[in-house]
Amino acid sequence: MKTLIIGSSGLIGRNLTSQLAEQNESVVCMDLDLGATPDIDGVELVQGDVTNFSEVSQVIGTHEPDRIVHLAYLVGRGALQDLSLSLRVNLIGVDNVFRASVEHNVPRIIWASTLGVYSSIDYDDKLIVTEDSPRPYSPYTAFNTASYYSALKHMNEYQALLYSSREDLDICAIRPSTVFGPGRYTGYPWVGNFVEDAMSGKTTNVPMHPDSTFGLVYVDDVVNLFEKVTMAKKLNFDVYNTGGNLISIAEIVETVNTTLGGNMVPDTSREPTFQFNISHERAHEEFGYDILSFAESIKRHSSLIS
Numbered sequence: 001m002k003t004l005i006i007g008s009s010g011l012i013g014r015n016l017t018s019q020l021a022e023q024n025e026s027v028v029c030m031d032l033d034l035g036a037t038p039d040i041d042g043v044e045l046v047q048g049d050v051t052n053f054s055e056v057s058q059v060i061g062t063h064e065p066d067r068i069v070h071l072a073y074l075v076g077r078g079a080l081q082d083l084s085l086s087l088r089v090n091l092i093g094v095d096n097v098f099r100a101s102v103e104h105n106v107p108r109i110i111w112a113s114t115l116g117v118y119s120s121i122d123y124d125d126k127l128i129v130t131e132d133s134p135r136p137y138s139p140y141t142a143f144n145t146a147s148y149y150s151a152l153k154h155m156n157e158y159q160a161l162l163y164s165s166r167e168d169l170d171i172c173a174i175r176p177s178t179v180f181g182p183g184r185y186t187g188y189p190w191v192g193n194f195v196e197d198a199m200s201g202k203t204t205n206v207p208m209h210p211d212s213t214f215g216l217v218y219v220d221d222v223v224n225l226f227e228k229v230t231m232a233k234k235l236n237f238d239v240y241n242t243g244g245n246l247i248s249i250a251e252i253v254e255t256v257n258t259t260l261g262g263n264m265v266p267d268t269s270r271e272p273t274f275q276f277n278i279s280h281e282r283a284h285e286e287f288g289y290d291i292l293s294f295a296e297s298i299k300r301h302s303s304l305i306s
């Protein structure tokens with residue numbers, strides 16, 4: 001089976017590329033900047049821009065993939081830096097991938113949504129959010145600066161719904177929680193470097209109150225779910241949560257400071273914020289998918305650095 005990974009230089013894309021290549025799958029990679037895409041024998045690399053329909057269509061037409069994993073995006077606050085560019089990459093880019101997939105009869109497209117599409121649900125610490133939980137769309141929440149990114153992902157979910165129903169396209173979304181792992185450069189700054197900082201004796205300032213809760217998931221687990229959804233012959237659903245370890249910032253700081261000798265410092269002047277408990281039971285039942293605990297995750301991450 002041949003998989004085209006679009007956004008192959010990113011945190012998830014580059015790890016998925018290595019993982020699929022290790023399984024001897026045929027992989028083609030596309031990114032605007034191939035600099036961080038792993039250079040692996042047999043993996044074809046194509047420089048290309050998702051905002052350009054003819055480039056997307058050409059790579060699909062030339063390589064005829066059985067699966068496309070679409071990960072090219074301006075992530076988190078990156079979506080706010082250049083509003084026009086983020087509309088082109090995050091909305092038109094997604095449309096280009098879906099439209100070109102219709103044109104070339106691609107059997108399945110897997111794309112990354114986000115836990116952010118649940119952000120307008122009224123908070124309740126007992127609530128366990130599943131893929132079927134209602135996802136109210138609030139213009140206020142969507143257009144404040146923290147969640148513009150989530151607004152675009154909401155729109156991507158509509159795009160996927162329309163293409164899959166009108167064009168009979170097999171489109172599956174994965175909704176990751178906040179992902180961490182080696183070489184995260186985009187999105188939340190502190191999430192990208194807290195393990196590296198701890199290992200090199202640097203302070204990590206966490207701009208969150210210690211009582212805040214946060215759901216982190218390790219990149220290997222997220223890649224594992226992308227791989228399972230990519231390789232499955234048949235899928236029971238068109239969306240799967242990755243889930244994450246919902247813990248307090250105080251617990252994250254304590255675990256990193258004691259086990260890695262880090263110096264993470266939360267910000268007590270901020271108001272606490274709370275994330276939902278997001279279930280990955282659906283993926284567990286269908287694929288036997290599970291996630292590492294936070295302590296196991298930082299152990300694995302730090303072992304790659306030392």
Ligand SMILES: NC(=O)c1ccc[n+]([C@@H]2O[C@H](COP(=O)([O-])OP(=O)(O)OC[C@H]3O[C@@H](n4cnc5c(N)ncnc54)[C@H](O)[C@@H]3O)[C@@H](O)[C@H]2O)c1
Nearest residue numbers: 007009010011012032049050071072073112176178179186
């Ligand atoms: N990392 C997370 O915590 C997280 C959480 C939820 C969802 N997601 C989603 O998963 C996907 C991948 O995330 P990631 O963390 O790997 O992102 P990333 O920022 O590490 O990588 C994105 C990649 O897209 C590429 N790209 C950007 N513009 C492009 C263009 N015009 N044409 C071609 N390539 C382009 C970049 O060069 C980069 O390699 C994104 O859709 C993201 O929104 C990520």
